[in-house]
């Protein structure tokens with residue numbers, strides 16, 4: 001069975017493994033000097049790398065394709081969130097709306113909101129929340145279905161590094177790149 005992506009260097013699409021390499025400690029440095037979010041981003045980037053078993057090239061595994069329903073749902077979510085952000089911007093700087101002509105329909109809606117603010121708030125906020133939640137569920141379910149279908153024809157995850165005849169029982173927890181403290185201390189003493 002083939003993967004849904006191919007090696008950018010040699011075109012192999014049948015055998016990939018998680019790369020194994022000496023820990024650089026870079027994850028620790030990023031956590032110390034950059035903070036938690038850059039460290040998490042770095043760990044995520046490291047975790048999604050795969051190595052071509054054929055030519056040894058290491059690259060970032062392309063994201064799994066999204067379903068059409070999921071793409072539409074995400075588009076609508078982004079539109080809703082953009083308008084929510086616009087509402088906050090306009091509320092913080094009312095001068096921005098001063099150039100808009102006073103249309104009678106707009107004035108009627110404004111008068112209604114001014115007269116019944118609670119009714120508008122109690123319906124508008126739950127409606128938006130429910131809309132966003134429904135879209136997220138649609139996106140998630142359609143992606144899960146797509147991946148279940150893809151699994152029948154393609155491999156989705158890289159194999160273990162044993163593809164390179166390495167010890168699969170060795171410590172695989174090198175995601176953060178932090179060497180154990182005892183080992184570091186031991187090295188320091190050994191040199192003295």
Ligand SMILES: [Zn+2]
Pocket residue numbers: 007008009010011012052053054055056057
């Ligand atoms: Zn390759």
